[in-house]
Amino acid sequence: MAITSKKAEEIEARLTELGISPADLQDWVMRRIYQADENDRRITRVRMLRGSHGVSYVYDPEGTDELPPGHEQPSRPLAAAPH
Numbered sequence: 001m002a003i004t005s006k007k008a009e010e011i012e013a014r015l016t017e018l019g020i021s022p023a024d025l026q027d028w029v030m031r032r033i034y035q036a037d038e039n040d041r042r043i044t045r046v047r048m049l050r051g052s053h054g055v056s057y058v059y060d061p062e063g064t065d066e067l068p069p070g071h072e073q074p075s076r077p078l079a080a081a082p083h
Helices: 005-017 022-029
Strands: 046-051 054-059
Touching: 005 022
Parallel strands: none
Antiparallel strands: 046 054
């Protein structure tokens, strides 16, 4: 089932009156929710390391750097085996 463009405009206007961004509501419905740090930067769990010959990306539980297209998410380090 779909709605008309007129109905969509009415819904968006009502949401705006309620102080709700239609785009935010769509993200919430689609469960596009992320954790953020105290500065509202998205926690990506990635940190970029700059070296003398380029950059690399490592896992960091508090990292906020964005991976460029084509890079794989760095894997979490293996937990140390108990002694």
